[in-house]
Amino acid sequence: MKNIIEVKHLTKSYKSKKAVDDLSFEVAEGEILGLLGPNGSGKTTTMNCILALLKFDDGKIKIFGKEMTPNSYDIKSKIGVVFQDVAVFDELTVYGNIDYFCGLYITDKQTRAEYVEDAIKLVGLEENKNQYPKQLSGGLLRRLNIACGIAHKPKLIFLDEPTVAVDPQSRNNILEGIKRLRDDGATIIYTTHYMEEVEILCDRVIILDKGQIIASGTNDELKALAKIEEKVTVEIPEMNPKQIDALEQIKNVSSVTYENGVLKLVYVRGKNNLAEMIKYLDDNKIEYNKIFAERPTLNDVFLELTGKELRD
Amino acid sequence: MFWHSFKYALRSLLKNRSMMFWTLAFPFVLALLFNFAFARLHDYDVFEAFDVAVVDDDEFRDAEVFSEAFKSLSEADENRLFVTQYVNRERADELLEAEEIEGYVYLVDGEPHVKVKKNGTNQTVLTTAVSQISQRIEIATDIIETKISKDPMSAMNIEQISKEAIEAVSEVEPNIKDNSRVMNMVVIEFYTLIAMACMQGAMLSSEMIDRALPNISSRGKRIAAAPTRKSVIILSNLLAGYIVLLTGVLGLIAFMRFVLGVEFGSNLGLICAHAAAGSLAAIMMGMFLSVMLKTNSSAKNIIGVIVTMVGCLFAGMFGGQKGWFDSVMPFVNKISPVGLITDGYYALYYYEDMTRYFMNLGGLLAIAAVFMILSVQGLRRQRYDSI
Numbered sequence: 001m002k003n004i005i006e007v008k009h010l011t012k013s014y015k016s017k018k019a020v021d022d023l024s025f026e027v028a029e030g031e032i033l034g035l036l037g038p039n040g041s042g043k044t045t046t047m048n049c050i051l052a053l054l055k056f057d058d059g060k061i062k063i064f065g066k067e068m069t070p071n072s073y074d075i076k077s078k079i080g081v082v083f084q085d086v087a088v089f090d091e092l093t094v095y096g097n098i099d100y101f102c103g104l105y106i107t108d109k110q111t112r113a114e115y116v117e118d119a120i121k122l123v124g125l126e127e128n129k130n131q132y133p134k135q136l137s138g139g140l141l142r143r144l145n146i147a148c149g150i151a152h153k154p155k156l157i158f159l160d161e162p163t164v165a166v167d168p169q170s171r172n173n174i175l176e177g178i179k180r181l182r183d184d185g186a187t188i189i190y191t192t193h194y195m196e197e198v199e200i201l202c203d204r205v206i207i208l209d210k211g212q213i214i215a216s217g218t219n220d221e222l223k224a225l226a227k228i229e230e231k232v233t234v235e236i237p238e239m240n241p242k243q244i245d246a247l248e249q250i251k252n253v254s255s256v257t258y259e260n261g262v263l264k265l266v267y268v269r270g271k272n273n274l275a276e277m278i279k280y281l282d283d284n285k286i287e288y289n290k291i292f293a294e295r296p297t298l299n300d301v302f303l304e305l306t307g308k309e310l311r312d
Numbered sequence: 313m314f315w316h317s318f319k320y321a322l323r324s325l326l327k328n329r330s331m332m333f334w335t336l337a338f339p340f341v342l343a344l345l346f347n348f349a350f351a352r353l354h355d356y357d358v359f360e361a362f363d364v365a366v367v368d369d370d371e372f373r374d375a376e377v378f379s380e381a382f383k384s385l386s387e388a389d390e391n392r393l394f395v396t397q398y399v400n401r402e403r404a405d406e407l408l409e410a411e412e413i414e415g416y417v418y419l420v421d422g423e424p425h426v427k428v429k430k431n432g433t434n435q436t437v438l439t440t441a442v443s444q445i446s447q448r449i450e451i452a453t454d455i456i457e458t459k460i461s462k463d464p465m466s467a468m469n470i471e472q473i474s475k476e477a478i479e480a481v482s483e484v485e486p487n488i489k490d491n492s493r494v495m496n497m498v499v500i501e502f503y504t505l506i507a508m509a510c511m512q513g514a515m516l517s518s519e520m521i522d523r524a525l526p527n528i529s530s531r532g533k534r535i536a537a538a539p540t541r542k543s544v545i546i547l548s549n550l551l552a553g554y555i556v557l558l559t560g561v562l563g564l565i566a567f568m569r570f571v572l573g574v575e576f577g578s579n580l581g582l583i584c585a586h587a588a589a590g591s592l593a594a595i596m597m598g599m600f601l602s603v604m605l606k607t608n609s610s611a612k613n614i615i616g617v618i619v620t621m622v623g624c625l626f627a628g629m630f631g632g633q634k635g636w637f638d639s640v641m642p643f644v645n646k647i648s649p650v651g652l653i654t655d656g657y658y659a660l661y662y663y664e665d666m667t668r669y670f671m672n673l674g675g676l677l678a679i680a681a682v683f684m685i686l687s688v689q690g691l692r693r694q695r696y697d698s699i
Contacts (some may be wrong), residue, residue, distance in 0.1 A: 048533075055696060081534060086530070
């Protein structure tokens, strides 16, 4: 599969602070690449540099095989961008906003009208198309923001934290819409600090911290870096220290904590870990309620690599 | 692409209530308030000559040109300004003290002076008339002296030279015998209001440019990421702003002329041309502020308002101080768009010769050109370190 974006040794500083530090990566055609990192990790700056909105200190950026510059109009015509801030005109209706931004790419009126309707359907704003932005809820406004960025059916889409401060219903709608865009053949760069979204959406993930790539790969490849196989949480009303010590001796258990009636066990590897733990509880007549078992998350990977949480 | 952008720029502008109020409605409101404050404006058509006195001494009798000119303003015809008594100085003081006259004129070393007891419209008319007679005499004297110095033999025919000089002066100076025009000093206030309305264009265009700049607005980022040339967006935005502004200014002029009865003279084409040039200068100034100032839209608006209001102060909006500023800081009204707009309308109404009007018109176009060139240079160089 050919590369749609090639970034080589990209470096960008704000005064003495390096926002992006020698970043190199590629994005293959048709994939959804997640740029994951905490606030200030360089995700948005990287995106703005790729879009030639920002000057950068060093590096090369190619999109569709050509060098990207502010005047690369042929490249820009195939790109859609959804910025983190809602970028619409308060004085125009939902339809007017989408039509205006779509019209910067599509000159044929009939085609544009079809595209605008498609975008409205994609984000589920059919009942709101004659409303003004101020009449929309935060979630609907975010959907409008997305529609304005993708109405012209771009081949390459940048989505910069499109679900920030969005209600669950709108978030699901947005994520479903993004999947449909990918299914229609678009290549997508998705920046976020929500690891759950990355896990649901992205084919490949780049984790950024302090402007550098600290890890990249598929979800599974990244999780393999976490040195954790499974995390088990059990609600137990009462336990004594002796019992906790005994649990630590179970095969593959790397750590055990018990606080406020909640027992947490972390397993480094192995199978049937849960069964062995339940057997111990039953054998020792320890009363328990709910049990949760979960695989490691990207947050665990980030924690492992940087020693801090993604949302710190 | 241009017309698509223009259409939406126009639509969004017309629906921007705050911008429309300050650009279109506010000048109308001010015009009504001015009209209320200067209610006597409507009485100009029935202006009546008022009582003055002249100190009829040797100085007055020696100054033949001045005395003849002043007497002509006291003749009983339709252009009469003054009902004049010729008295000695003591009697003139008595009449003034008793408020039987509005003021009196006396000459010292050939220079005319005016003494008044209080300030008012009649006193302004008397002072202006005397000042203009003096100016005309000075210009005529210059012309005669120049002619004689170039051709000493021409002194033999001094009558002919004097006649030519007086004709030349008449062509470049206002016809002060038209008493309604002399009387109508208050129209300057309305002209500054038109200038202020034009200057709202600076805020309007600043807003329209900010929309297209990625370092100012998120919409600008989206526009900058699109395959549309920045120049197309900016030009279409400016054109939309210019059309809205000019429509408002011409509407204001029509309102002042036909509803409030403010006089502008009869040359409709030049009246509109001046509004167009003034609006253009303001639009370009707004673009300059938007491009050059690395700050937010509100700060730019505040700077635009300050420039406008200072210009209005110098141009005479807040009282009759235009003349004082012109004498103390004459360059300000020559480079201030507000001053040029105001003075252009003033010249158009008062002067039969168009030189002064065209100087103002040219000044406005030059200011527009300078702001445009600087802004384009700024825009072409712009790449952003941070957005």
